[in-house]
Amino acid sequence: MPPRVTPVAQNQQANQDLVYFVHPSEDPNFVLVTPPLNGSNYLAWSRSMRHALGAKNKLSFIDGSLLVPDLLELNCSSWEQCNHLLHYWIINSISEPIAQTLVFHEYVFDIWEDLKERFSKADRIRIAAIRSSIHSRKQGSKSVFEYFTELKSLWEELNSHRPIPMCSYIPQCRCEAMRAARNQRVEDQVIQFLQGLNDYFSIVKSPILLMDPFPPLYKVYSLVVQEESNNSILSPSPPVLDDSNVLINASES
Secondary structure: OOOOOOHHHHHHHHHHHHHHOOOOOOOOOOOOOOOOEOOOOHHHHHHHHHHHHHHOOOHHHOOOOOOOOOOOOOOHHHHHHHHHHHHHHHHHOEOHHHHOOOOOOOOHHHHHHHHHHHHOOOOHHHHHHHHHHHHHOOOOOOOHHHHHHHHHHHHHHHHHHOOOOOOOOOOOOOOHHHHHHHHHHHHHHHHHHHHOOOHHHHHHHHHHHOOOOOOOHHHHHHHHHHHHHHHHHHOOOOOOOOHHHHHHHHHHO
16 A cells, blocks of 8 residues: 655645756746846845745755755755756856856855855945945935835835834834834935925925924925925926027027
8 A cells, every 4th residue: 555645745845846846948047137246236136035035936955955966856856957057047137257267166055155145245334335325415406206116216225225124023113113123214214305305395405304203214205206296396497499480580589
């Protein structure tokens, strides 16, 4: 009588089959993410790469959760095929100088750890440059959307280097200290955003800062965009005059 297969074992086998599945269109020349890793964009690149590999159910190859099978195991050849394929995918998404230093790694897990060790360390010089860029950022001739998008990108990068500490207890505590820390960071971003706006937004700056409770960031952004829209309606751009009409009027004068 053959051994009985439990539902848990069946689910494990099904998940393993999905991990080893490779679509016929997924060849070694496939490029998963752009722009490629150049050394200064590791945080954004690694996050995009994890999302791309997660969509293809291949995260277990880089996080170490899928161990290298023994040579006699039935799925050994499938594992090797996926390992080689991911090796090419990551190399194709890296700039040439960095890629040349990784070609001799046998396992894709070692490639991922090598890149993490080299580029994931928080660079204090970069953090100082981000903070300086945030505080010196002004709207100028840019629209509110363009100005806010630039700030949002800098905030996200800074938060990647300086994330808010999370409670390590299980279950996590729900004390007011953690909530206050997040609220203070949002308030700092709102103040930075308002300070860099042009002077004709002064009519909305003071009322926003006096609001209680303090509004969230996207609410403030919405209010400022609405004011920008009102200004464009009340102060339309002057009409463009036709050169021929100008010459005719001048000659008649």
